[in-house]
Amino acid sequence: MKKWYHEEYEFQIEVIGFLRGDHTEQYCRNGEEIGDTYTCTYGCPVNAAGQGICSKVMMILFSVMEAVRSGGDLENIGGNGKYCKDVVCPDGCVIFRLTAKKTGNENFYKGKFLDEGGQTRLSGPVPGHGNAQSGMKFPR
Structure with missing residues (x-):
């Protein structure tokens, strides 16, 4: 983690x-x-x-x-x-x-740590948050 x-x-x-x-x-x-x-x-x-x-x-x-x-x-x-x-x-x-x-510390949402493109200010893409390349699969 x-x-x-x-x-x-x-x-x-x-x-x-x-x-x-x-x-x-x-x-x-x-x-x-x-x-x-x-x-x-x-x-x-x-x-x-x-x-x-x-x-x-x-x-x-x-x-x-x-x-x-x-x-x-x-x-x-x-x-x-x-x-x-x-x-x-x-x-x-x-x-x-x-x-x-x-x-x-800042509030997670009000601090805008996650932008609309699924990127975080600190670490890059977050899987499953609007990022088409995340590769996450969900069962049907």
């Missing part, structure tokens, strides 16, 4: 509690523990050991992250602040707190 764009936001996701009991054994398949912390910009969140966050909670977190990236205020969807929201995993076991922080 060659990350070429420096994202506008970075995210921290911390395990802040459980809905059932005081441990995750026999409840959480990912083994989340209070205090576990994950970070990311655009990719999936990982912890200091390189382990990824639960894929089920990522389904929820992605839309919350997109709300932040598009200029939204998380208080409008029940957040604790403009850049903070608590989320319960779909299994109803673990409570996560997502916190966003602006990095000072």
Whole structure:
């Protein structure tokens, strides 16, 4: 992977509690523990050991992250602040707190990193973005 764009936001996701009991054994398949912390910009969140966050909670977190990236205020969807929201995993076991922080970098779309010809300002053609020579094949 060659990350070429420096994202506008970075995210921290911390395990802040459980809905059932005081441990995750026999409840959480990912083994989340209070205090576990994950970070990311655009990719999936990982912890200091390189382990990824639960894929089920990522389904929820992605839309919350997109709300932040598009200029939204998380208080409008029940957040604790403009850049903070608590989320319960779909299994109803673990409570996560997502916190966003602006990095000072330009917004991907407003910064015009991708022009109409499918070229990026930084790295050349992007496969599948209007570039006829990309060679990408999609199943029919």
